[in-house]
Amino acid sequence: MLEASPLSDGWILRHEGEALPAAVPGCVHTDLLAAGVIPDPFLGRNEAEVAWVGRREWTYETDLRAASAHEQTDLVFDGLDSAAEILLDGQLLGRTRNMHRSYRFDVTGLQGRLTVRFVSAYAEAEAVRGKVGERPAAYAEPFQYIRKMACSFGWDWGPTLVTAGIWRPVRLEHWSTARIARVRPLVTVGQGLGVVELAVDVERSRVEAPLAVEATVGGVRARAEIDGTSGVVRLEVPDVRLWWPRGYGEQPLYDVELTLLHGEDVLDVWRRRIGFRAVELDRRPDAHGTGFTLVVNGERLFARGVNWIPDDVFPSRVPRERYRERLRQAADAGVDLVRIWGGGIYESADFYDACDELGLLVWQDFPFACAAYPEEQPLRGEVEAEARENVVRLMPHPSLVLWNGNNENLWGFRDWGWERRLAGDSWGEGYYLGILPRVVAELDPTRPYTAGSPWSGSWDRHPNDPAHGTHHSWEVWNREDYAGYRANVPRFVAEFGWQAPPAYATLRRALPGEQLAPDSPGMLHHQKADDGNGKLRRGLERHFAFPDGDFDRWHYLMQVNQARAVAAGIEYWRSHWPVCAGTVVWQLNDCWPVTSWAAIDGDGREKPLYHELRRLYADRLLTLQVQASGLVLAAVNQAAEEWTGVLRLRRVSVDGVVAGEASVGFAAARRAVALVEVPRELAPVGPKEFLVGDVEGAGLRAVHFPAEDREVPYPRPEFDVALVPGGITVTARTLVRDLLLQADRLDPDARADRGLVTLLPGEQVTIGVRGWQTPDAERARTALYCVEPTR
Structure with missing residues (x-):
């Protein structure tokens, strides 16, 4: 039977003649940080101090001994970031140029010094640009010329920390006769019957050996012969329990096991969990335009969504527990759909496993965002290879309900001046309207595909037409008041949002020793949006007098304005269901401490927006x-x-x-x-x-x-504060609008269980607080903020 041996120990990173300990999985930045070579790039303005790391070549090494009694041994990398050559005792095994793929090399009987040499992602991208020509993008960095997490080159919420390294596990696989190369589970349901068709591909070391596969699911067993290198085994499971999104039913998961056999000998085993459910995307035209409504098990949904970015700019250090914590936060806020945005990655199995269990629907972008992507080689072949691998890898997860070709690139071609600048050069349309839908239709026909977001479904209409398909609403944040959300009723709002700074304790940790002000050096460095502070100020002054010189009041009012802005959109659009069939807030999370659109900041602290989402996304x-x-x-x-x-x-x-x-x-x-x-x-x-x-x-x-x-001539707010078990009680003696306990001001580990609340005279609210070491009513009062009369 196939044996797998992890290769996680004994790695070193070469740095200026030194051999530094290296963590695998990991990346250069985290290894240099652990060795004390670089400062924490998340603190202060250290990001600029470590920019050199992304411009260097880097080498990882370890000893490899592939001896085994099996007929074949493969060296398997689940992820290499990104352009690398792999050598064993100086002999080239192969080259890679794609972070989003896995790689396998035959090392049967070999041993020696294993070397993984990474070229700078900048050097690789600039070499490809030199070959295929210039393409426009929303940012100056060359992220569209390399198959790599685009946002590692910086974004309007993220730092420029261009990584390299062995970012996913690596192992040796020893096997004989044959191994399972790929399994595609096609899961369908109808009239209580669940059907699983497992399409199996195998790799052989002995061509003549007769092979078979046996599979079990839900107490049903079936067998099929392997014809050459492929076969299909079909299982019909009666009386299956349906998998539902959270809020609509339960999430039963079934264990599937497929065994590859040579006679009675077990050669390899494939195990996954699946869920039985049917998903459709209703895009029929109607009196209002063209719909975009998700339908699960026949139930039409208003999608209560959030956009997801990588939870750390160094994704190798996001463990299973952190995925679960962040996604549990989403579920607890009433979210039922998470869109994995196209400037990030195909997430690890831990992400999708958690969504399967929590009932969170997953909308998966293919990794293309905000740029014209060349369609020439070497990129074209890489795009198809990564799509084929990841479609199959993610197919077992019932939470995955939609494939999306790209983020904003169809819109960019039409509106951002790309068409004129491209002058006929390729820009990605062949991916979104050609390769990707073909791959999905061939490999995963049980799920819908859409060419992009936003996308109206046809070049006969504007790509971001709110009456057709998906819509991104960014004019409001960039130029208008949030009342502008009520100007129309889009069929599905896939992106919209409003900025606010992170929690106070997050700022204090990220900007040690700084006198905080909206325009202090560290605050400006941790504001990546174009004219971000200007937009924040203009957005606030439409509603409040600007609190010049008072950082605490500025910080509070920005949180209020963010929550109110998002509420203005969601309340209006939800009230127009079923014409509008979903809202996907930009964004749930952050990848570092930054002023951004996130509901949960880079240290995992919930902003008031998070608690407002709990109200906005409640069933009622x-x-x-x-x-x-x-x-x-x-x-x-x-x-x-x-x-x-x-x-x-x-x-x-x-x-x-x-x-x-x-x-x-x-x-x-x-x-x-x-x-x-x-x-x-x-x-x-x-x-x-x-x-x-x-x-x-x-x-x-x-x-x-x-x-x-x-x-509004607000009275000066008056209220009483008392300690109660597990928190505080606030009793209003006047109107108290948008009361907020910033619990992290009491203790960095403290969390409040609610956000903004408006009290009428005589009303009372209890705010739960956890992680507060020394409760005190008078101290609690210092962390309570509310709207005050204009001075």
């Missing part, structure tokens, strides 16, 4: 919306049961006086939205009034202020 949501007919309360019900109740509507002055009140019954069908017109006499007028809508007994609330905060 109340929102007040201004329509042509007047003020309307939308009761959004994504639950499986009808939602009935009584709405209590109150017109309230900022002094706490109730000027009008009414109770109105409502009924929202399952997976539907109910609209309730607010009586005209309850509509607030001017800056001194607002409307509160509550569902009696449900703890759900919507609040509508008709005026901007800078115009």
Whole structure:
């Protein structure tokens, strides 16, 4: 039977004549950091101090002994980043130029010094550019000329830390007669019957040996002969339990085992977990344009999504536990879809395993983002090879529901001046409309494919037409107020977002000793967006007076503005289901400490936006919306049961006086939205009034202020703070708008269980706090912030 031996120990990294200990899997930066050669690039402005690392060649070495009683031994690299040559005692085994692929070399009977020599990714990219010609991109770095994680070259939220190294496991595989080279599980369901077709490819060392495969799943066993180097075994499983997205049902997973046999001898075994579910993408035209609705097991979904970037700019140091923690945070926020963005990587099995178990749907971009990608060799062959490998690798995961060709490249060709600059040169269209859909159709026909995001489905329309397919809404952040989200109802919003700085404790760790200010040197270095601080300021001044000279107030208000901006979009679009069938917030996570659009910062701390997502993505949501007919309360019900109740509507002055009140019954069908017109006499007028809508007994609330905060004559907030087991209680004596406990200001390890909350006079809220070592009510008060009257 095949035997695998990890090659994780004994590696060294050559640096200026020294042999430094090397971690495999790992990368050059993490090895140099562990050896004390470079400072932590995440701190201060150290990123610039280590830029030289990405421009150098690097060599890894270890001793290899491949002796075995088996007929063949292979040296297998699951991931090499990126352009490398592999030598054994100076003899070339092969060359690589793709981070997104695995590699296998025959080393039968060999031994000696194994060397993996990495060329600078810059050198490789610039050599390819010299061969195929210049192509436009959103950034000046040459990431489109090498098959590598694009964002390691820097992004508008990420540092420029161009990595090299053996970033995924490496091992020796010893085998005889034959081994399993590839298994494609095609899983379908219908009328309670689950069908698994396992298409098997094998590699032989003995051509004449008769081979068979046996497979088991759900108590069903089947056998098939191998004809040459391939075969198919089919299993029909009765009464299967369906796998559902979180919130729609359970996530039963079935163990599949496939055994390769030569007579009675077991040669190799393949094991995975699968889930039985059917997925469709409804793109039919209708009265509103062209839809983009995910349908799982016949159930039409409003996708409550987040965009995912690599959780560390050095992805080799993201362990299984961290994936699970971050994805658990997503699930706890009500998220049911995670889009793996195209400037990153195909994630490790740990990521998809966690999504399978948590019921998180995965939208997988192929790794192309924000650039024109040449279609000539050597890139063309690499693109097809990586696509074929990763489509098959990820097929077993029921969480994976959509393949997407690229991020923003179809849009860029049309709108960013690329077409004129390219003058007929290739730019990637042949990948997105040719190679990739062909590969998916051939290998994974059970899943839908879309050519890109955004994409309207046809060149007859603008690629980012909100009425057709997927839409990216970035004009709002770049140029407008977030009220602009209400200008249209896209069919599916695949990207939108608003920036805010990371948590205070994250800033203190990342910028040690710095006097924090919005424009202090470290803060500016950890703001990568073009005119990011300018956009933050303009976005805030539309609603609040800018707090010049008060960093703490600036930090708080930026968090408020981020949460409100995202809420403005999601509340409006959810209230227009089923015309709008999903929102995917940019973005869930960060890869380092930075001011960004993330809901969870680079140290894993939740921003107020994270807690706001828990409200916005709950099965049931109340929102007040201004329509042509007047003020309307939308009761959004994504639950499986009808939602009935009584709405209590109150017109309230900022002094706490109730000027009008009414109770109105409502009924929202399952997976539907109910609209309730607010009586005209309850509509607030001017800056001194607002409307509160509550569902009696449900703890759900919507609040509508008709005026901007800078115009509202808020009373000076007054509230009492008391310690309770596991947290604090705040009791309001006046209107307290957007109260926030920044627990990390009390203790870097402290976390609060809720974000922004608005209290009317006499109302009380309990905020749970964990990780707080020395609870104290007066100290808690120093970490409580709320909206204050304009000075």
